[in-house]
Structures are given as C-alpha cells and as structure tokens.
Amino acid sequence: MGNDRYNAVVVGAGPAGVTAALSMAKNNLSVALIERGKYPGCKNMTGGTIASMPFSQILPEYWKIKDIPLERRIVSDELWLLDNDSAVRMGFTGKKFGMAPYNKHTVLRYKFDRWYADQAIKAGAKLFCSSLAVDLVYHKTGPLAKKVDGVILEGGDVIHADVVILAEGAQAALTQKAGLRKRLKPNEMTLYVKEVLELPAERIEDRFNLERGEGASIGMIGFPTSPGIGKGGIWTNKDSLSVIVGGYLNQISGKGLNPLGLLERFKGHPLVKRLIEGAKPIKYMGHIIPKGGFKKIPTLVDDGIIVVGDAAEMISGRRGMDLAMITGQFAAESVAQACALDRYSRDILASYEERVKGSFFYQNMKKGKSTEAYFNKHQDSDFLITKAMNDFGYKYFEQNLDSDKSNLLKMLEELINMQPLSKSAKDVLFGLQNWGVL
Amino acid sequence: MGYFNKTQRDPLELVTIIPDEKPHIFIKKDSVCIKECENKPCTFYCPSRVYYWEDDSIKVLYERCIECGACPYGCPYDNIAWQFPGGGFGVVY
Numbered sequence: 378m379g380n381d382r383y384n385a386v387v388v389g390a391g392p393a394g395v396t397a398a399l400s401m402a403k404n405n406l407s408v409a410l411i412e413r414g415k416y417p418g419c420k421n422m423t424g425g426t427i428a429s430m431p432f433s434q435i436l437p438e439y440w441k442i443k444d445i446p447l448e449r450r451i452v453s454d455e456l457w458l459l460d461n462d463s464a465v466r467m468g469f470t471g472k473k474f475g476m477a478p479y480n481k482h483t484v485l486r487y488k489f490d491r492w493y494a495d496q497a498i499k500a501g502a503k504l505f506c507s508s509l510a511v512d513l514v515y516h517k518t519g520p521l522a523k524k525v526d527g528v529i530l531e532g533g534d535v536i537h538a539d540v541v542i543l544a545e546g547a548q549a550a551l552t553q554k555a556g557l558r559k560r561l562k563p564n565e566m567t568l569y570v571k572e573v574l575e576l577p578a579e580r581i582e583d584r585f586n587l588e589r590g591e592g593a594s595i596g597m598i599g600f601p602t603s604p605g606i607g608k609g610g611i612w613t614n615k616d617s618l619s620v621i622v623g624g625y626l627n628q629i630s631g632k633g634l635n636p637l638g639l640l641e642r643f644k645g646h647p648l649v650k651r652l653i654e655g656a657k658p659i660k661y662m663g664h665i666i667p668k669g670g671f672k673k674i675p676t677l678v679d680d681g682i683i684v685v686g687d688a689a690e691m692i693s694g695r696r697g698m699d700l701a702m703i704t705g706q707f708a709a710e711s712v713a714q715a716c717a718l719d720r721y722s723r724d725i726l727a728s729y730e731e732r733v734k735g736s737f738f739y740q741n742m743k744k745g746k747s748t749e750a751y752f753n754k755h756q757d758s759d760f761l762i763t764k765a766m767n768d769f770g771y772k773y774f775e776q777n778l779d780s781d782k783s784n785l786l787k788m789l790e791e792l793i794n795m796q797p798l799s800k801s802a803k804d805v806l807f808g809l810q811n812w813g814v815l
Numbered sequence: 816m817g818y819f820n821k822t823q824r825d826p827l828e829l830v831t832i833i834p835d836e837k838p839h840i841f842i843k844k845d846s847v848c849i850k851e852c853e854n855k856p857c858t859f860y861c862p863s864r865v866y867y868w869e870d871d872s873i874k875v876l877y878e879r880c881i882e883c884g885a886c887p888y889g890c891p892y893d894n895i896a897w898q899f900p901g902g903g904f905g906v907v908y
Binding site: 413414415418419420421422486487506507508509530531547548550560561562563566568570572626627629630631633634635636637638641658659660661662663664665 | 824826827828829830833854856859860862863864881882883884885888889891898899901902903905906907908
C-alpha cells in the first residue's frame with residue numbers, strides 16, 4: 378500500500394464516503410476507501426431511515442437491487458407530544474409511500490453500510506478496513522503553498538491521492554486537525570442511545586397497524602428527555618424495533634441525565650411499553666450528532682481536500698444520512714471535474730462548495746438557525762409545550778359537568794398560570810418548526 | 816419530573832467490543848477533577864459507563880467505550896482527551 382497513488386482517498390465508509398467512492402469509481406477514477414472499523418457500518422448508528430428520493434439519484438430503483446438490506450417501507454410518520462400518562466398525537470399515513478418510488482426505508486446501519494460499501498467495491502473502489510487514518514500528508518506547491526496529498530495510516534503507511542475526501546463522521550478528528558472545523562460546544566451536539574429489539578414481523582404489523590412490509594416511525598418529545606430538550610423514537614424494522622432516546626449534550630450533562638437511564642425510563646412509559654411488549658433487546662448503541670447548524674458549518678474545501686457528511690456537519694432537522702449521500706455525490710462530481718483538469722486547488726474544488734450552497738438543505742439549515750438560538754435560550758420549551766398540550770387534551774376530551782364556556786376559561790387559566798401566553802405561543806411555533814412539522 | 820438514578824443495568828450486556836491494547840482515553844489533569852469539578856458529569860452522561868470516581872480520581876475503563884464521541888465535549892472542564900482506538904479495535908455493532 379506504501380507507494381500507491383490514487384485519484385482520491387476517502388476517509389470513512391459511511392453513507393457519505395461510500396457514495397463519493399461509488400460515484401468516483403463509476404467515473405473510472407481510482408479510489409481508496411479507508412474504514413477504521415472491522416467492516417463498514419460496525420460503528421455506525423441511525424434512528425432511522427434512508428430517504429428514497431435522494432438515494433434513487435445515486436442508485437436508481439435501489440429497492441430492486443439484489444440483497445439490499447432494507448427493513449421496511451415507511452408509510453406512517455407520527456409525532457407524539459408525550460406526557461407522563463398521555464400523548465397528543467399528530468401523524469400521517471399514506472399508502473402511496475408504500476409503493477415505488479417510496480418515501481423512506483428503515484435500515485440498520487451494521488447491515489446497510491456493509492452492503493453499500495460492497496457496491497462501491499463492485500464499481501472498482503478499493504476498500505481498506507481496520508485502517509485508521511491518523512494524519513494528512515501535504516505536498517508543497519509553492520514557496521508558501523501546500524496541498525493535501527494523501528493520508529497517513531496508523532503504523533506509518535501512506536496513501537497518496539490527488540484529493541482527500543473526509544467522510545469521517547461526527548467526531549471529525551482529521552477535519553479539526555486540518556483546521557477546517559471548529560470545536561463544537563456541548564449545546565451544539567446531541568447524544569442519542571439506541572436499542573434494537575427483536576419482534577416477529579406479524580406482531581409488528583399487528584401492533585403498528587401495517588400491511589406486510591410496511592413500516593412506521595414515531596418521534597416523541599416531552600417525556601423522553603424531560604426536563605431537557607430531546608427526542609425519543611420508535612422505528613419498525615423487518616423483525617425488530619429501533620428505540621432511541623437522546624438530546625442536547627449540555628442538558629444531559631448539566632441536568633444529571635444518564636442516557637441509558639433515559640432509555641429504560643422511556644421503554645417503561647405506559648404508552649411505549651405496549652408497543653415494545655415481548656420484544657427482546659439484542660443491541661445497544663450510542664452516538665453524537667453534530668448540531669452546530671448553519672453558523673458552524675466547517676470550511677468545506679481547501680487545496681486537495683473536501684469535507685462531506687457529518688464531518689461537514691451536514692445535518693438539517695431530522696435529515697442527516699441523505700445529506701451525507703448528497704454531499705458525497707457532490708464531492709465526487711467536483712473531484713471528477715478536477716481530475717479532468719488535473720488541478721486540485723481550492724478554487725477548482727470550490728465547485729463542491731457551490732453545489733452545497735445551491736442545495737435545498739443549505740436553505741433549510743439557514744432557516745433553522747434562529748430555532749436553535751431560541752432553544753439554547755429556552756431549554757424548557759419542549760417540556761412546557763408537551764405539558765400544556767396534554768393538559769389541554771385531558772380537559773378537551775373530558776366529558777364533565779361544566780358548561781363549554783367555563784371549560785374553555787379553565788383551560789385558558791391553566792395555560793396562563795404556567796407561563797405568559799406569548800411565551801407559550803412562541804414555544805409552540807418554534808417547537809413545531811424544530812421538529813419538522815412546520 | 817424529579818431527579819432519577821442511574822439504571823443498575825449493565826449497558827454492555829448487548830455490546831461487542833474488541834479492546835485495543837493501549838488506552839485511547841485520557842484525563843488531562845487529575846487535579847481538575849478533584850478541585851474544580853463538583854458533579855463529575857462524565858460518570859453519568861457516558862452511555863456505556865466508562866468513567867467512575869474512586870479514591871479521589873476519575874478512573875477510565877477505556878475497554879467499555881462504544882465511541883459515541885460525547886465525552887470530550889460533555890466534560891465542562893475540557894479535561895478528557897479522546898481519540899479513536901486503533902483500526903479494527905473497539906466497538907463492533
């Protein structure tokens with residue numbers, strides 16, 4: 378491996394890195410894909426789902442590809458405002474999402490990433506597993522100028538390449554080392570833990586009101602991480618459920634919350650318990666998500682180097698994996714152009730940055746910034762919205778002996794007692810925006 | 816909702832980890848944990864219970880790490896140095 382030279386070396390075989398490698402290999406570029414795990418996906422975690430529309434652009438009609446480890450096609454998406462023994466539920470079920478071209482598929486990353494990396498290998502990329510890239514190699518291009526020219530592996534081997542694509546995930550060690558990304562603060566990341574629980578397919582379908590192969594996802598706010606801001610969630614896989622809980626790290630750390638304790642408590646909630654009853658836990662995992670948002674987007678390109686996916690903090694609301702794939706694709710296109718010109722300087726690779734800036738998710742991230750600032754200032758919003766909505770629910774649906782008018786007044790009074798109405802209104806508005814309802 | 820205790824369940828009963836021979840997590844300055852850090856949040860925010868407090872210092876069981884990435888950021892004193900374990904080592908989901 379010592380003297381090998383490639384058109385590109387990709388650090389990290391997750392969705393971003395594999396997409397970049399796959400696309401470049403299809404363009405007949407030589408690609409080395411470096412993965413620190415024993416196999417791709419073995420350290421990765423998602424809620425979660427892959428989005429069909431973006432993924433179809435990379436692998437058209439991917440659901441027809443042999444052996445693809447898709448779990449279920451999501452037809453039902455719900456958001457629950459969960460309180461101690463009640464829930465306000467919002468949701469949508471659409472049969473069309475159960476038919477090609479679909480909307481989302483649940484996946485388990487330890488299966489999916491491995492399969493996906495195989496597609497890149499088949500296209501001609503070279504995968505090196507159990508290989509940790511510890512530093513970048515630079516090449517002098519002038520008296521004061523240098524470009525990134527490859528990576529150094531633990532043990533000292535060097536892989537040279539015209540361009541290095543960093544797809545190293547949330548921790549982003551090399552991206553930080555290269556000075557492209559600033560250190561995140563604990564209020565700029567979320568920490569999630571997850572359990573996978575086995576349950577026979579028929580029981581999942583009965584329980585979640587699904588036809589064969591259909592899937593459901595339920596996001597829940599309020600109770601799961603109260604008194605902090607965070608989320609719980611349940612996704613249906615083929616014959617297992619994914620259950621996650623997590624929230625902003627500063628709140629978990631500052632409010633004395635233990636992630637596994639939160640997970641246990643969430644699983645014990647009366648409305649959650651009935652969904653996972655009889656399911657056997659088989660996996661436990663945890664991971665951070667960079668939530669620095671728009672203002673913390675790293676420098677995306679420099680001479681000979683491009684940053685994609687979580688390393689580039691390409692997270693917008695609930696979306697991360699598809700943005701990873703899209704940025705991987707963008708990077709591959711820019712590298713192909715650079716190779717055609719045989720020029721790898723920042724101004725050439727900047728076409729990647731332009732693609733990102735012209736994308737829908739960049740617009741979304743830009744819009745999301747004020748919500749984040751708000752949540753940093755008002756850490757209790759989720760909890761308060763949930764509380765208020767559930768109190769409202771109990772009152773609204775209660776068949777009592779008072780007049781409608783006096784009931785309405787009572788409800789208003791309780792709402793006003795909790796906090797100023799204007800704040801409640803803001804909480805609801807920003808909350809719904811944050812959770813992707815608006 | 817009030818304070819609740821850490822669960823007694825062992826987080827690692829469902830996890831496979833191949834520990835590296837050398838540690839990949841270090842406490843930068845023990846004195847910071849003793850003198851400045853009152854609540855020792857690493858002992859509860861870590862999802863796999865890598866950290867515990869014993870005899871006036873934080874002990875680090877790096878073999879228990881599931882590489883979630885939270886610890887260097889969650890420490891209020893930036894007192895944890897964390898790096899990736901060697902290639903092929905660490906957690907295998």
